[in-house]
Amino acid sequence: MLRLPRAVAQFATAVSAVCFAFTSATPALAQDTKIDAADTAWMITSTALVLMMTIPGLALFYAGMVRKKNVLATMAQSLIAVALISILWVIYGYSLVFVGDGAWLGSLDRFLLAGMAMDGVNSAAKTIPEALFALYQMTFAVITVALVAGSVADRMRFSSYVLFSIGWFTLVYIPLAHWVWGGGFLAQAGVLDFAGGLVVHLSAGTAGLVAALVMGRRRGYGTENLSPYDLSLAVIGTGLLWVGWFGFNGGSALQANSRAVMAIFSTHLAACAGALTWTAIEWMTRRKPSVLGMISGAVAGLGTITPASGFVEPWHGIVIGVIAGAVCYWACTSLKHRFNYDDTLDVFGIHGIGGLLGTLMTGIFATAAIGGTAGLIEGNPKLLLSQVYGIAVVFVWTGGMTFVLLKAVDMLAGLRVSHEHEVEGLDITQHGEALQ
Numbered sequence: 001m002l003r004l005p006r007a008v009a010q011f012a013t014a015v016s017a018v019c020f021a022f023t024s025a026t027p028a029l030a031q032d033t034k035i036d037a038a039d040t041a042w043m044i045t046s047t048a049l050v051l052m053m054t055i056p057g058l059a060l061f062y063a064g065m066v067r068k069k070n071v072l073a074t075m076a077q078s079l080i081a082v083a084l085i086s087i088l089w090v091i092y093g094y095s096l097v098f099v100g101d102g103a104w105l106g107s108l109d110r111f112l113l114a115g116m117a118m119d120g121v122n123s124a125a126k127t128i129p130e131a132l133f134a135l136y137q138m139t140f141a142v143i144t145v146a147l148v149a150g151s152v153a154d155r156m157r158f159s160s161y162v163l164f165s166i167g168w169f170t171l172v173y174i175p176l177a178h179w180v181w182g183g184g185f186l187a188q189a190g191v192l193d194f195a196g197g198l199v200v201h202l203s204a205g206t207a208g209l210v211a212a213l214v215m216g217r218r219r220g221y222g223t224e225n226l227s228p229y230d231l232s233l234a235v236i237g238t239g240l241l242w243v244g245w246f247g248f249n250g251g252s253a254l255q256a257n258s259r260a261v262m263a264i265f266s267t268h269l270a271a272c273a274g275a276l277t278w279t280a281i282e283w284m285t286r287r288k289p290s291v292l293g294m295i296s297g298a299v300a301g302l303g304t305i306t307p308a309s310g311f312v313e314p315w316h317g318i319v320i321g322v323i324a325g326a327v328c329y330w331a332c333t334s335l336k337h338r339f340n341y342d343d344t345l346d347v348f349g350i351h352g353i354g355g356l357l358g359t360l361m362t363g364i365f366a367t368a369a370i371g372g373t374a375g376l377i378e379g380n381p382k383l384l385l386s387q388v389y390g391i392a393v394v395f396v397w398t399g400g401m402t403f404v405l406l407k408a409v410d411m412l413a414g415l416r417v418s419h420e421h422e423v424e425g426l427d428i429t430q431h432g433e434a435l436q
Contacts, residue, residue: 034126034127035119035121035127035128035129036127036128036255036256038256039127039128039254039255039256040127040128040129040132041256042251042255042256042260043125043128043132043133043136043251043254044132045247045251046136046246046247046248046250046251047132047135047136047139047247047251048247049243049244049246049247049248049251050136050139050140050143050244050247050248050251051082051139051142052240052243052244052247053139053143053240053241053244053245053247053248054078054081054082054139054142054143054146055078055079055082056237056240057237057240057241057244058078058143058146058147058237058241059074059075059078059079059237060075060233060234060236060237060240061233061234061237061238061240061241061295061299062074062075062077062078062149062150062153062234062237062345063075063229063230063233063234063237064228064229064230064231064232064233064234064235064236064237065228065231065234065292065345066153066154066228066229066344066345067154067226067227067228067229067425068229068230068425068435069424069425069426069427069428069434070153070154070425070426070427071229071230071233071427071435072426072427072431072433072434072435073153073158073425073426073427073430073431074149074153074426076158076430076431077146077149077153077158077161078146078149080158080161080162080165081142081143081145081146081149081165082142082146084145084162084165084166085138085141085142085145085165085169086138086142088166088169088170089134089137089138089141089142090112090113090134090138091111091112092108092111093138093141093169093170093173093174094110094113094134094137094138095107095108095109095110095111095113096108096174096178097137097174097177097178097181097182098110098122098124098133098134098137098178098181098182099122100182101182101183102178102184103184103185103188104175104178104179104184104185105174105175105178105184106178106182110134113131113134116130116131116134117130118131121133122134124181124182124254125254127254127255128254133254136251137177137181140177140196140199140200140248141169141173141177143200144173144196144199144200144203144204145165145168145169145173145204147200147201147204147205147208147347147351148165148168148204148207148208148211148347149161150208150343150344150345150346150347151207151208151209151211151212151343151344151345151347151348152208152211152212152215152344153344153345154218154344154422154426155215155218155219155416155417155422155426156211156215156415156416156417157413157414157415157416157417157430158426158430158431159413160409160410160413160414160415160416163409163412163413164405164406164409167405167408167409168207168401168402168405171401171405172203172207172397172398172401172402172405173199173203175397176198176199176203176394176397176398177199179393180193180198180199180390181193181199186198186389186390186393189386189389189390190382190383190386191386191387191389191390192307192311192362192363192366192371192373192383192386192387193307193359193362193390194249194252194263194306194307194308194309194310194311194362194371195248195249195252195263195306195307195309195310196248196252196306196307196355197303197304197306197307197308197354197355197356197358197359197362198307198355198359198390198391198394199394200306200351200355201303201306201307201351201352201354201355201358202351202352202355202356202359202391202394202395202398203355203394203398204347204351204352204355205347205348205349205350205351205352205353205354205355205356206348206352206394206395206398206399206402207398207399207402208343208347208348208351208352209341209343209347209348209352209399210398210399210402210403210406211402211406212341212342212343212344212348213341214403214406214407214410214415215406215415215416216342216416217340217341217342218342218344218422219419219422219423221342228292231291231292231295234292234295235291235295238295238298238299241299241302242268242271242298242302245267245271245302245306246264246267246268248267248306249263249264249266249267249305249306249309249310250263250264250267250309252309252310253310259310259370259371262309262310262313262314262370263309263310264309265314265317266305266308266309266312266313266314266316266317266320267302267305267306267309267317268317269314269315269317269318269321270301270302270304270305270309270317270318270320270321270324271298271299271301271302271305271321272298272301272318272321273301273317273318273319273320273321273322273324273325274297274298274299274300274301274302274304274321274322274324274325274328275294275295275297275298275301275325276297276325277297277321277322277324277325277326277329278293278294278296278297278298278300278325278326278328278329279293279294279297281293281325281326281329282329293329296328296329296332296346296350297324297325297328297329299350300324300325300328300329300350300353300354301320301321301324301325301354303324303350303351303354303355303358304320304321304323304324304328304354304355304357304358304361305317305320305321305324305358306354306355306358307355307358307359307361307362308320308358308359308361308362308365308366310370310371311362311365311366311367311370311371311373311375312361312362312365312366312367312370312371313365313367313370316361316365316367319365320357320358320361320365323357323361324354324357324358327353327357328349328350328353328354328357331346331348331349331350331353332346332349332350335349336349356391359387359390359391360384360387360388360391362375362383362387363375363376363383363384363385363386363387363388364376364377364384365377366378366380366383417429417430
């Protein structure tokens with residue numbers, strides 16, 4: 001029989017004891033996480049739905065509203081946003097937003113998702129795996145960056161859009177998401193944003209407005225026919241966005257529960273009311289209800305209900321949708337023409353104004369029985385003041401940082417394509433391809 005030296009034998013015994021203790025503790029650790037199968041299944045579904053909102057949803061929605069010579073270039077912006085922001089989110093985005101409780105930023109403890117256990121959870125979502133929570137939140141970052149592109153469609157260099165997206169994600173989206181959703185100073189001030197009225201829509205809309213002003217109007221704006229190439233693509237994109245929004249808002253409950261159902265219900269009703277309101281206004285003022293108006297009203301209703309969806313009753317969704325359809329119509333027509341800025345696909349008029357309205361409506365209609373916080377109607381005017389504070393912070397930070405980033409990118413690479421390339425079209429000049 002082989003005899004081990006006493007020292008070696010003692011070391012082996014110690015290692016065995018440690019290994020036994022570790023493996024014995026593993027089931028208890030997994031049990032403490034309390035991962036719920038139903039919640040996990042719902043959040044996997046929601047993640048797929050929100051990703052679908054960008055590709056193919058937003059890609060089709062935007063591409064259907066530009067001219068034929070810019071369809072592929074517009075789609076490429078949505079596609080590159082998915083690929084680029086997903087990688088950046090894993091490297092440092094998720095960690096800076098949702099790991100750590102700093103007032104301004106999180107930490108880099110999850111750099112490249114380091115230390116993320118298979119059955120571990122994030123404190124913000126204790127019934128689903130942390131990896132799923134990170135993946136779900138990644139889809140929000142992706143679509144926010146992609147939304148901004150709609151304001152500068154037809155005239156921005158692809159390389160410049162890539163550079164701008166990296167900077168904007170890092171300096172605008174990450175701080176805002178942490179401030180509102182990651183336990184930052186806006187969350188501590190009581191600001192409510194269930195699914196992205198501030199973090200997604202107001203930030204993207206504000207950035208779009210600044211970008212449109214900095215880059216200037218398209219060649220032929222106001223003198224040439226800039227009509228959409230194929231609105232049927234935009235209608236299909238709207239349908240994908242509409243359905244995807246159920247994961248966007250319903251998934252923000254982070255559980256398969258009644259609150260998720262209420263959020264989905266109010267979301268659908270707001271989209272319906274927004275579409276009907278925009279259509280009615282066009283019918284009365286222009287004698288013909290346009291398809292472009294119908295889909296614009298639907299998206300306005302969807303964007304506006306987003307921050308309120310998990311805090312209000314379903315019938316509030318109808319009221320918010322009517323307000324969204326009317327005010328966003330005014331913003332995309334009268335306001336836009338009054339100041340003569342060229343926000344190509346009305347990102348500010350629909351998403352910026354919608355996000356602002358929805359954030360205010362949250363302060364007014366929030367119902368304690370739904371989201372645990374009462375709004376103005378239930379006798380809590382402080383919430384409305386907090387919402388106004390959140391709007392001001394997001395508008396100022398996003399506007400200022402977007403302006404700085406655009407100027408920096410312009411110095412490095414030039415923001416705008418040449419006059420000749422703009423006339424020829426971005427499909428062929430930026431990507432070497434074109435629709436036949």
